[in-house]
Amino acid sequence: MDDVDDVDEALDDRAVLERRWRLAVGTDDEALCSGDRALSRALSVLYTPEDEPGTGRRAGLGGSSPKALATWLGDVRKYFPTPVVQVVQRDAFAKHGLRSMLMEPELLAGVERDINLVEDLLALQNVMPDKSKQLAREIVASIVAELVERLEKKTSEAVRGAVDRHQRTFRPRPADIDWPRTITANLRNYQAEYRTVVPEKLIGFLRKQRRLVDLDEVVLCVDQSGSMASSVIYASVFAAVMASLPVVNTKLVVFDDNVVDLTDELADPVNVLFGIQLGGGTDVAKALAYCATKVERPTKSHLVLITDLYTDVAPMMQQLAAMVRSGVNVIVLLALNDGGHASYDQDAASKCAALGIPTFACTPDQFPDLMATALRRDDIAAWAADCDIKLARPSENP
Numbered sequence: 001m002d003d004v005d006d007v008d009e010a011l012d013d014r015a016v017l018e019r020r021w022r023l024a025v026g027t028d029d030e031a032l033c034s035g036d037r038a039l040s041r042a043l044s045v046l047y048t049p050e051d052e053p054g055t056g057r058r059a060g061l062g063g064s065s066p067k068a069l070a071t072w073l074g075d076v077r078k079y080f081p082t083p084v085v086q087v088v089q090r091d092a093f094a095k096h097g098l099r100s101m102l103m104e105p106e107l108l109a110g111v112e113r114d115i116n117l118v119e120d121l122l123a124l125q126n127v128m129p130d131k132s133k134q135l136a137r138e139i140v141a142s143i144v145a146e147l148v149e150r151l152e153k154k155t156s157e158a159v160r161g162a163v164d165r166h167q168r169t170f171r172p173r174p175a176d177i178d179w180p181r182t183i184t185a186n187l188r189n190y191q192a193e194y195r196t197v198v199p200e201k202l203i204g205f206l207r208k209q210r211r212l213v214d215l216d217e218v219v220l221c222v223d224q225s226g227s228m229a230s231s232v233i234y235a236s237v238f239a240a241v242m243a244s245l246p247v248v249n250t251k252l253v254v255f256d257d258n259v260v261d262l263t264d265e266l267a268d269p270v271n272v273l274f275g276i277q278l279g280g281g282t283d284v285a286k287a288l289a290y291c292a293t294k295v296e297r298p299t300k301s302h303l304v305l306i307t308d309l310y311t312d313v314a315p316m317m318q319q320l321a322a323m324v325r326s327g328v329n330v331i332v333l334l335a336l337n338d339g340g341h342a343s344y345d346q347d348a349a350s351k352c353a354a355l356g357i358p359t360f361a362c363t364p365d366q367f368p369d370l371m372a373t374a375l376r377r378d379d380i381a382a383w384a385a386d387c388d389i390k391l392a393r394p395s396e397n398p
Contacts, residue, residue, distance in 0.1 A: 108135050113143050115338075119229040121276045141270045147237045148269065150362060155241045158368035159248060159375065172204020215249045216300050216375055218242060219342055221291050223307035225282045226252040227343070231306050231336040234364045236262070238371075240269035248375070251294055255287035256280030261294075282307065287317035292319065298327040302374050306333040309348035317351055324355055329374055332392075335361040340389070349392035359392035360384055 021114040080088065111117055121128075121136045126137060172178075189198045221237045222228070232254060239252040243266035251263040252272065257280050265271045284307055295301045303323060309316075309332070323330050332352050335342035342361035352359040358380040362370060366387055373383045384391050 030133070052072055052377050065247075067378045089385075100342075108132055108139065113139060115143065115147070115230055115233055116241050118233055118273065119278070120144050122229070122233075122273060122276055123226070125274060126277075137270065137274065140273060144237060144273065148241060151237060152241050154365075155238060155368040155371070156245060158372035159242055159245055172202055174236065176204040178203050214303070215247065215298065216302060217249045217251070218371070218375075219251045219253065219291050219294060219301065221253045221255070221287050221303060221305045221307075223256070223282055223284070223287075224276050224278055225280055225310075226278050226336070227308055227310075228306070230338070231333070232278070233273065234336045234367070235304075235306050236272045236276065238364075238367055240266050240272060242371070243267070251291075253287060253291055253294070254356055255283065255290075256288075257283050258318075259287050259290045261290070282311045284309070284311040285319050288316065288319035292323060295326075295328060298323075301327075302329040302331070302371075304331045304333060304371075306336055308334060308342060309345040309352070311345075313345070313348045313350075313351065316348070318356070320352065320357060321355055324357065329377060330355075330357045331370070331374060331380065332359040333362060334392075336357065336364060336367060337361070338363060340366070345352050346392070347395070350395040353392045354394035358384065360389050362387075362389060 020048040118140055118182070119139055125133070125136070127138050182199050182201070183197055185201055185203055186197050186199045189200050190196075191198055220235050220239050222232045224232045236252065236254075239250055239262075242248055242250040243252075250262070250266065252266060254260050254262060256277070260275065260277075262272050262275050265275055284305070288303075288305070291303060295303070303321075316384075319332060332349070334349065340363040344361075348382055349359045366389070369387075370383070373380055381391060
């Protein structure tokens with residue numbers, strides 16, 4: 001809270017505590033400076049009860065006009081840093097039913113842009129007026145661009161584990177340079193004036209030459225029910241990034257009660273996201289049955305099922321068991337979100353673990369390394385242990 005911190009620097013400890021207490025309880029008296037009174041009013045709009053008995057004062061956002069709401073959003077952004085703004089916006093939507101705010105272009109342009117906003121816009125896309133749809137698409141595109149920038153490099157480097165690290169080349173591509181060996185080989189070329197090494201000879205990894213028919217297949221099968229909103233957004237971005245790499249054949253399937261194959265849309269992650277319909281039920285078995293028809297060579301295929309497992313468990317387990325028997329490398333992600341935590345059906349997770357399927361939640365930053373581990377068919381349990389990720393365990397009383 002930059003404004004609060006700036007004022008605090010000019011106060012002694014007792015005054016700081018008193019000031020922050022007055023702000024916490026929402027007082028609007030003369031003891032606060034004008035800036036603090038404005039800050040207090042911005043919070044009171046959201047966090048003061050709609051009716052305060054005996055005061056005649058009314059607060060809340062319920063009856064506010066779009067213009068007033070836009071002004072309030074501006075005040076919130078003015079007084080608080082981005083993480084706080086995001087929390088306040090989420091509280092406004094949850095406590096006051098203000099998702100309708102997002103249907104007004106004036107308001108939509110002023111909302112802090114993050115993955116939570118993408119979730120709301122995707123959920124509202126079918127009821128949003130035309131005047132807001134184009135702006136919503138532009139906002140989603142800007143957020144997706146930031147996600148791709150954050151995740152693309154690491155994903156590309158990890159998935160291109162098709163590099164044969166046992167063979168060397170002295171004419172490597174930039175992405176394949178082995179920097180530790182290159183620096184060691186060029187230490188005699190150290191330039192003291194510039195405090196750097198001039199690499200006269202480059203040493204790098206020699207890529208395997210892989211024909212298209214030899215490519216590993218990766219199928220991301222993603223639950224698009226409302227509880228999995230952030231997971232399906234991140235999975236869609238990863239699918240689009242992986243689809244751009246020539247070393248894997250990537251497919252994206254999303255499902256609720258129905259199954260939608262978005263593989264043909266992967267060139268444009270924004271189109272992918274607007275092809276998602278958040279909400280509905282969850283029929284994992286139906287989705288797995290569809291994915292099985294897309295697996296051409298089981299022993300070269302990897303299925304990442306992203307779901308909280310709240311579904312009809314018996315048919316799901318039948319489908320998963322059949323895939324494991326056929327040789328498909330199956331992984332169940334209970335969530336793919338920033339916290340790396342999940343609410344899920346623990347009994348179903350134990351049943352998946354009993355089939356030998358690694359079952360756990362992870363963060364977007366961990367996902368590229370997970371895919372590299374899967375593509376190498378290394379021990380995912382060992383990888384998870386190294387990352388301090390807790391895997392579901394088979395039930396002791398099956």
